[in-house]
Amino acid sequence: MHRLFLKGEVHGTTHLYSGQEAVAVGVCAALTQGDWVAGTYRGHGHALAAGTDPAGLAAEMLGRATGVCGGRAGSMNVIDLEHGLLGCYGIVGAGMGAVLGAALSGRRTGKVAVAFFGDGATNQAYFHESLNFAQVLGLPIVFVCENNLYGEFTPLAASTAGGDIAGRAKAYAMNAEKVDGNDLWAVRDAAAAAVERARGGGGPTLLEALTYRHFGHSKSDPGSYRPPEEVEAWLARDPLVIARERLLADGVPVEHVDAAETSAADTLRRAVEAALAAPYPDPATEAAQEFAA
Numbered sequence: 001m002h003r004l005f006l007k008g009e010v011h012g013t014t015h016l017y018s019g020q021e022a023v024a025v026g027v028c029a030a031l032t033q034g035d036w037v038a039g040t041y042r043g044h045g046h047a048l049a050a051g052t053d054p055a056g057l058a059a060e061m062l063g064r065a066t067g068v069c070g071g072r073a074g075s076m077n078v079i080d081l082e083h084g085l086l087g088c089y090g091i092v093g094a095g096m097g098a099v100l101g102a103a104l105s106g107r108r109t110g111k112v113a114v115a116f117f118g119d120g121a122t123n124q125a126y127f128h129e130s131l132n133f134a135q136v137l138g139l140p141i142v143f144v145c146e147n148n149l150y151g152e153f154t155p156l157a158a159s160t161a162g163g164d165i166a167g168r169a170k171a172y173a174m175n176a177e178k179v180d181g182n183d184l185w186a187v188r189d190a191a192a193a194a195v196e197r198a199r200g201g202g203g204p205t206l207l208e209a210l211t212y213r214h215f216g217h218s219k220s221d222p223g224s225y226r227p228p229e230e231v232e233a234w235l236a237r238d239p240l241v242i243a244r245e246r247l248l249a250d251g252v253p254v255e256h257v258d259a260a261e262t263s264a265a266d267t268l269r270r271a272v273e274a275a276l277a278a279p280y281p282d283p284a285t286e287a288a289q290e291f292a293a
């Protein structure tokens, strides 16, 4: 997507998810069909993990009519109700409110709702209101903070009193856990426990997944405010490399791992090729599609 953006194929802006993949994949691996997910403006990561068709998603990001939202939402606002994706939100923290509503009905239906958000969102009133409301009503929610150490250009220490995001749950008597967000298995296990608790009527959980974005915040940000040794240390903990090494260490034959990687790359390449060949949406249908969404 970064390369396509530089070629002018992705309009508007981009907020890449590279480096944070283990969070969305690990959490969504713990969900079952019918559960809900609310993503952020790095929404393509959450959408793919929720099960959105890669071809429909690539077309959406490239603003094509074959996109899952007809090419009018982009990565930042993609919705895919078929796969439980309630929405992705350009407004920081907005997904937390969306899952409160979904989870109210989840108390009757046994469905669980997940909201992804960044560390910057935890300094908003919205975060505290949402945690309080969810805990008071015992809602089946997993709040997943993707703590990538920066809110746009601001380091965590300069914005977040105490620095302990999971610790903020104590004020609401809510279950919480801090987890290595670059370790797919650690995220999946923590999420599975939180989902099971929520489904069983045990109420919400706050998960703080410690991770890092490989790129700057968005298109206009080279990320140069980050110390090079910090970037290097995190690049060395690329969640995709960690996952590959873990599979090999667990005895999965290298040819199986290679084949899975090749197959994923082929799927994405084909998705992008199809998207590039697809038409842009017809301006005449704009109003109808906006109201339908």
Ligand SMILES: Cc1ncc(C[n+]2csc(CCOP(=O)(O)OP(=O)(O)O)c2C)c(N)n1
Pocket (backbone or CB within 6 Å): 040, 042, 090, 091, 092, 117, 118, 119, 120, 121, 122, 146, 148, 150, 151, 152, 217
């Ligand atoms: C309510 C609101 N305030 C401000 C912004 C502008 N803004 C966009 S991203 C961002 C930083 C958010 O950082 P964080 O929540 O840590 O998420 P990350 O980008 O690290 O995933 C801000 C302030 C916004 N989109 N919405």
